[in-house]
Amino acid sequence: MTMSTTHENKGFWHRFFFSLDHKDIGLQYLITTMFIAFFAGIFAMVFRIHLAFPDYHIPLFGIIDAKEYNILVTNHGLIMVLWLSMGILLATAGNYLIPTMLGTDDMAFPKLNKLSYWFFLLSVIILIISFFLPQKGFGGGWTLYPPLSVGDFGYNTPYKTFSDRFFSSNTFVLLAIALEFVALLMGGINFMVTLFNKRAKGMGLLQVPLLVWMIVIASILFMFSVGPLVAGTFMLLLDINAGTGFYDASRGGDPLLWEHLFWFFGHPEVYVILLPGLGILAEVITTNARKTLFGYKFILVLVLIATVLSLMVWAHHQFVAGVDPRAATVFGILTIIISLPFAGVILSFLATLWKSNLRLTLPMKWAMSAIVLFTILGGFTGLHLGAALFDMYAHDTSFVVAHFHYTLIPVVIFAGMAGFYHWFNKFSGRELNQFLGNLHFWLTFIFFNGFGIPLFLLGLAGQPRRYAGYDHIPYLSEGYLPLLREIATISAVILVLSQFIFIFNFIWSVYKGKKVTSNNPWQSTTLEWQTSSPPPHGNFEVYPVVYHGPYEYNRPGVDKDFLPQNQKI
Amino acid sequence: MKIFPENVSVYGDDIDFLFWLITIVAGLATLIVLFLVIYPVLTRKKHKAKENIYVKGEGFKQLKWIYLAIFVMAVADFSFLIIESDGWIKTQETLPEKDFHVAIVGKQWLWEIIYPGPDGKLYTSDDVKKFNTMIVPQDAVIHMDLTAYDVLHSVFIPHARFKFDCLPGRKITRWVEFTKSGEYPMVCAEMCGVGHSRMVGKVVVLPQEKFEKELAKIYKK
Numbered sequence: 001m002t003m004s005t006t007h008e009n010k011g012f013w014h015r016f017f018f019s020l021d022h023k024d025i026g027l028q029y030l031i032t033t034m035f036i037a038f039f040a041g042i043f044a045m046v047f048r049i050h051l052a053f054p055d056y057h058i059p060l061f062g063i064i065d066a067k068e069y070n071i072l073v074t075n076h077g078l079i080m081v082l083w084l085s086m087g088i089l090l091a092t093a094g095n096y097l098i099p100t101m102l103g104t105d106d107m108a109f110p111k112l113n114k115l116s117y118w119f120f121l122l123s124v125i126i127l128i129i130s131f132f133l134p135q136k137g138f139g140g141g142w143t144l145y146p147p148l149s150v151g152d153f154g155y156n157t158p159y160k161t162f163s164d165r166f167f168s169s170n171t172f173v174l175l176a177i178a179l180e181f182v183a184l185l186m187g188g189i190n191f192m193v194t195l196f197n198k199r200a201k202g203m204g205l206l207q208v209p210l211l212v213w214m215i216v217i218a219s220i221l222f223m224f225s226v227g228p229l230v231a232g233t234f235m236l237l238l239d240i241n242a243g244t245g246f247y248d249a250s251r252g253g254d255p256l257l258w259e260h261l262f263w264f265f266g267h268p269e270v271y272v273i274l275l276p277g278l279g280i281l282a283e284v285i286t287t288n289a290r291k292t293l294f295g296y297k298f299i300l301v302l303v304l305i306a307t308v309l310s311l312m313v314w315a316h317h318q319f320v321a322g323v324d325p326r327a328a329t330v331f332g333i334l335t336i337i338i339s340l341p342f343a344g345v346i347l348s349f350l351a352t353l354w355k356s357n358l359r360l361t362l363p364m365k366w367a368m369s370a371i372v373l374f375t376i377l378g379g380f381t382g383l384h385l386g387a388a389l390f391d392m393y394a395h396d397t398s399f400v401v402a403h404f405h406y407t408l409i410p411v412v413i414f415a416g417m418a419g420f421y422h423w424f425n426k427f428s429g430r431e432l433n434q435f436l437g438n439l440h441f442w443l444t445f446i447f448f449n450g451f452g453i454p455l456f457l458l459g460l461a462g463q464p465r466r467y468a469g470y471d472h473i474p475y476l477s478e479g480y481l482p483l484l485r486e487i488a489t490i491s492a493v494i495l496v497l498s499q500f501i502f503i504f505n506f507i508w509s510v511y512k513g514k515k516v517t518s519n520n521p522w523q524s525t526t527l528e529w530q531t532s533s534p535p536p537h538g539n540f541e542v543y544p545v546v547y548h549g550p551y552e553y554n555r556p557g558v559d560k561d562f563l564p565q566n567q568k569i
Numbered sequence: 570m571k572i573f574p575e576n577v578s579v580y581g582d583d584i585d586f587l588f589w590l591i592t593i594v595a596g597l598a599t600l601i602v603l604f605l606v607i608y609p610v611l612t613r614k615k616h617k618a619k620e621n622i623y624v625k626g627e628g629f630k631q632l633k634w635i636y637l638a639i640f641v642m643a644v645a646d647f648s649f650l651i652i653e654s655d656g657w658i659k660t661q662e663t664l665p666e667k668d669f670h671v672a673i674v675g676k677q678w679l680w681e682i683i684y685p686g687p688d689g690k691l692y693t694s695d696d697v698k699k700f701n702t703m704i705v706p707q708d709a710v711i712h713m714d715l716t717a718y719d720v721l722h723s724v725f726i727p728h729a730r731f732k733f734d735c736l737p738g739r740k741i742t743r744w745v746e747f748t749k750s751g752e753y754p755m756v757c758a759e760m761c762g763v764g765h766s767r768m769v770g771k772v773v774v775l776p777q778e779k780f781e782k783e784l785a786k787i788y789k790k
Binding site: 147249250254294295297321328340346347348351355357358359376380472554 | 572573574583584587588591592595598599602603605606609610612613614615622623624625626627631632634635638639642643646647649650653654656657660661662719720721723725727728730731732733734736737738739741754756757758759760761762763764765766767769
């Protein structure tokens with residue numbers, strides 16, 4: 001193993017644009033995704049305010065109209081799902097942690113890694129440009145269903161000239177999505193090759209930390225599922241720009257084709273996001289419970305089963321969209337079955353907590369609330385929606401909105417924050433302010449529920465989603481429903497604003513935080529903690545040799561309550 | 570405080586029952602999950618470091634509780650599926666003999682309602698088109714042909730627990746039967762552009778005699 005020492009010189013441009021070091025690239029991903037997610041959060045705040053208080057003049061935005069509302073909702077969804085979730089959980093965590101956890105100097109292909117970030121940056125730039133084109137942003141729903149997404153989605157008037165069509169928000173959003181997929185595919189190839197070829201000496205495949213496995217399995221799943229959507233995106237681009245009719249029923253096409261291609265990717269995408277989140281939870285929970293992970297192999301097997309199943313459940317997004325109801329039955333059965341392996345994974349985590357003298361640190365609070373919220377309000381409501389008969393009522397209502405916020409936010413925000421608070425001192429060499437961290441946690445926890453629970457009730461009352469206001473509809477403006485919308489809105493606003501505490505804490509601690517006194521403050525066993533904070537270029541002064549599995553806590557016959565992977569008994 | 574809007578369709582009760590059944594079973598599971606999270610937190614100081622059990626979770630003996638939980642959950646899941654399948658077959662896979670036939674066409678941004686006209690048959694020259702208000706008889710099986718002119722729409726009648734997408738280029742027939750007369754909202758549930766939230770129509774359910782009079786009025790005009 002050679003240590004590449006040629007890139008030590010780190011000016012700003014070098015570090016944040018040209019660096020080949022996986023740690024720098026991980027931080028580039030982190031900062032880029034946080035930058036773009038900042039806007040998506042602001043969008044959410046603005047359209048929620050519009051829903052509950054339609055007459056309120058929102059600073060910088062004014063009173064938004066239905067078209068602007070659609071643009072805000074669409075881009076909030078697109079950015080949060082495609083850029084934030086995958087940018088944080090796959091790209092940032094994968095880039096920073098995979099080589100350090102595997103005890104190696106860098107990714108297998110550092111230059112491909114660099115290229116992947118450049119494509120990601122390009123996709124973000126193109127997405128931003130889409131807001132400055134004549135349509136002022138794409139507003140046809142994040143699922144981009146044609147025929148609405150083919151024309152001017154605002155008024156369904158077809159574009160007249162080629163330049164109108166090409167320089168439209170539709171085209172640019174699709175290009176941005178395609179480029180982002182290219183970026184993540186290159187990243188995924190790197191993750192896989194690194195796992196299989198660059199492990200530290202002595203590290204068997206079943207001694208790899210679960211997070212690495214999860215990111216690699218997620219990357220493989222991404223590769224399997226993304227192909228059809230790329231083809232679909234290409235056809236949609238042709239429909240917009242070349243006047244073909246792949247999705248136009250009047251010319252032999254079929255709008256349902258897009259729904260199939262989209263959800264063939266779109267549902268596995270949920271698991272692409274979920275798996276790295278579960279990986280982070282495994283690391284944080286074992287470290288803080290001081291117990292070895294219950295069922296390492298068991299979890300891996302369950303996750304592989306779920307990965308295969310996840311490719312066969314996509315049409316549960318289309319129970320009432322015109323697919324054959326008999327096919328819907330099959331998809332319903334598979335959807336309900338996929339809950340079983342994840343129940344096994346969650347129960348294994350809970351078994352890890354059982355009879356432990358756990359440390360209720362800040363990352364642990366995030367991790368435990370991630371498990372509770374994901375299981376109870378995200379997972380169990382998935383059973384409601386998986387039952388096709390009830391889905392007929394709940395489909396495209398706020399119930400679905402609440403359901404997927406309760407699956408994605410616990411995974412992306414809660415598990416993501418657990419990881420962030422867990423590894424912050426590793427990548428910055430400083431400590432986060434604990435008071436601000438706790439404040440951030442409690443505000444996020446309380447106001448996320450304050451936002452999500454009213455949405456379930458609104459959905460059960462029959463409130464359809466993506467409406468730019470409900471006050472003109474009598475059955476939705478009676479009783480406690482307006483009050484619920486106000487509670488949801490105020491909570492959502494506080495939820496977004498409390499993330500500024502985190503941003504402030506992050507920036508302040510990076511420059512002014514207390515320097516860490518130990519390289520391994522959590523007394524953790526995995527390899528990234530057995531080097532300095534932050535790790536040097538090349539990660540290790542002496543490359544570690546691995547003797548144990550990743551979670552040797554409180555092993556009988558060992559003095560200390562933890563046994564690092566590279567330490568002989 | 571009522572959770573659902575008042576149910577006025579023959580299959581609405583099946584759907585509400587399914588919701589409460591899953592909610593109650595999930596509620597019991599919730600209690601177990603909360604116990605498994607909160608109990609270790611409350612007793613964390615009682616377990617000294619060395620007392621921790623070093624259990625790797627391998628083999629049937631150690632995993633038996635998890636297998637049991639998965640088995641119980643599988644039984645619950647499949648019960649849901651079996652219980653719902655009757656309702657799903659009834660609402661989606663079968664079409665009972667029709668008493669009245671109507672077509673609903675979504676277009677930006679209103680519902681076009683096509684009545685069969687005096688001859689009682691749809692898609693003939695005497696069909697009558699109306700907008701946004703659909704009158705239907707009470708206690709009668711109503712077949713609805715769903716389609717759209719421009720983009721995707723979705724007919725959602727919350728009080729009837731009915732929803733189905735309207736797709737350009739397809740004509741899909743689903744049915745509904747109202748058990749109570751009155752006026753019920755019919756909204757669009759599929760993103761269809763700027764006017765999506767304004768695409769609100771209504772269903773007027775009338776007792777048979779009154780319905781025939783109203784229908785005759787519509788045909789006269």
